[in-house]
Amino acid sequence: MSTESNPYLPYLATVNQVVQETADIKTFRVVLNNEQARQNFDFKPGQFGQLSVFGVGEATFVINSPPTRKEFLQFSVMRAGEVTGKLHSLRAGDQVGLRAPLGNSFPYEQMKGKDVLLIGGGIGMAPLRTLLLTLLDNKEEYGNISVIYGARTPNDLCYTYEFQEWRDKGADLTLAVDREHPDWEGRVGFVPAVLAEDAPSPRNCVAVTCGPPIMIKFVLKGLKELDFEDDQIVTTLEKRMKCGIGLCGRCNIGNRYVCVDGPVFSYSQLRELPQEF
Amino acid sequence: MGDKKFLHADKLRDWLQELSKEFSVYAPQMNGSVQEFAQYTADSEISLDLLSTEPPKKVLFPQTEYMFRYKYEKSNQDLGGEELQLTEDLPQDKPLIFACRPCDAAGFQIFDSVFAQKEISDPYYKNRRDKACIVSLACTIPDNTCFCNWVGGGPTDPQGSDVMLFPVQEGYLLEPITDKGEQLLNYKGFETAGEKATEAEELKQSSLEKMPQFIDLGDVPQKLLDLFENMEFWEQVSNKCISCGVCTYLCPTCYCFNISDESAGKAGKRIRSWDSCMYFLFTLEASGHNPRSSKAHRLRNRIGHKFSYHPHNHAGIFACSGCGRCIKYCPANVDIREVIQLVKEYKDVHGE
Secondary structure, eight states: OOSSSOTTSOEEEEEEEEEEOSSSEEEEEEEESSHHHHHHOOOOTTOEEEEEETTTEEEEEEOOSOTTOOSOEEEEEEOOSHHHHHHTTOOTTOEEEEEEEESOOOOTTTTTTSEEEEEEEGGGHHHHHHHHHHHHTTGGGSSOEEEEEEESSGGGOSOGGGHHHHHHTTEEEEEEESSOOTTOOSEESOHHHHHHHHOOOOTTEEEEEESOHHHHHHHHHHHHHTTOOGGGEEEEOOOOOSSSSSOSSSSEETTEETTTTOSEEEHHHHHHSOSOO | OOOOEEEEGGGHHHHHHHHHHHSEEEEEEEETTEEEEEEOOTTOOBOOSSOOSSOTHHHHSOSEEEEEEEEEEEOSSSTTOEEEEEEEOOOOOOEEEEEEOHHHHHHHHHHHHHHBOSSOBOHHHHHHHHHOEEEEEOOSSOOTTOOGGGTTOOTTOOTTOSEEEEEETTEEEEEEOSHHHHHHTTOTTOEEOTTHHHHHHHHHHHHHHTSOOOOOOTTHHHHHHHTTTOHHHHHHHTTTOOOOOHHHHTOSSOOOEEEEEEEETTEEEEEEEEOOTTSGGGGOOTTSOOTTOSHHHHHHHHHHIIIIIHHHHTTTOOSOOOOOHHHHTOTTOOOHHHHHHHHHHHHHHHTO
């Protein structure tokens, strides 16, 4: 929460770097202005924030830098609406507001000693990045860490500049694009198809997936066909949110609020909820 | 609690004047054909004979309120640069709601369960709520849309009120309900309750007898979950709905809100305003996906929230106080009582 007394009051923060990831995705690295707030800021992988452009409004993004790296907080933003449009016009030095950390986190403690399989599609790689880097920065505590990451075209892949670092630190990274492309030497096919081909073993493994709803649907189906149990599958949901603290009434699925009870849910938790995604 | 008091009808204005010294008093007044809660002044004409068109929720949860202001100013540290300042706008008002009905006071208890929780609270609501006093007027004759007795309330139920006011011969019997309420009864114009107290006790009984027959909604929370996937049912009950949202705006328990910014040059405000789950835009995501894309989905969520999700999360309490405004003012005659009865009877109808 931003301030103890008023959860709606954002921290002031400065954009210190903007990375153009794809034609419509930019990554923002921001630093809290207040020295003490910066020192005290703590979060867990999977938690999100409400990023403000004053005069335009707030929008919800996962903090995709890991808590193991504190020099800045990173958010990847796909241009889609008013706030994201304005965010895309920001440059280094510009001021933003941030209410964070909000929501729950990936069960990274329970993953210790296990293999972890991350399956991401498009901008859905952002929340997986924070988990991936958290795991890689503590690699000795985890088993094999593998990643299947797909996008429509090679130009739609984010974080391409750090794939080598991921591999160097021990991630088994499989990249895929939807269709053949002249510059592409990696796998071709939708993410669920790549998953089915590779058929990873569910033994002592946790699968974490995030991506477009249709991809998640078929990945869940694919994981079930590979005999993953419901509690071995984790996903993170995206909903329209305003308050981020369980009050404004927008992001509920039945009696659960994605902003406070989520955004991270296991498949066994999701199956207990009314199916309204 | 302290002694009951009697207030002669002639002295009502005098008492309100007295209260106005300490509080911003909000009392039901006519504004055209709408009876609303407006600030009481020496020339206010208060109207006590009807359930107000609007509930008093806007007194503690305004339709629009400023949360904070922001301002960019030229910096004297970083020459050529700008500094951003935020100023929090917490409410200064000390409100007293006068002559709302027991269903409206119960509505604030629903608000409290969400906006004034131990772990998380809404500082704007809670700030007003902590200072506020609620003086409720007992109902003697129910409207034909009243159903407070189905949802745990009653026409003279004191839950959520600091003082209960009973209309008796020649004036009002006042019963303090809370410590806060007792503080309000120091006015020198009160008389001892005497036989008026007996009259008020009789009224409690006679008012209850005039209410519609009690219906036990205990099985409704689970039935709503059972009915969740039955879109045919939800399409049928929402068929008449025109998604105007009046049910949510006039509801004493609906609290959904939006947060938006308003800017003028280098300064502006962050604003919280009422929103409605009956609107398509409420849950529309930037991708174009909408988890509640039809009015059937939206009515299912509104009824589900009030009669299943809220009671599940908050000790079985329904997020409905049975005031009946959503029935009375719905331009398409959607009747929440009919919907919850259909939910309740669902299995019987289908013989399952």
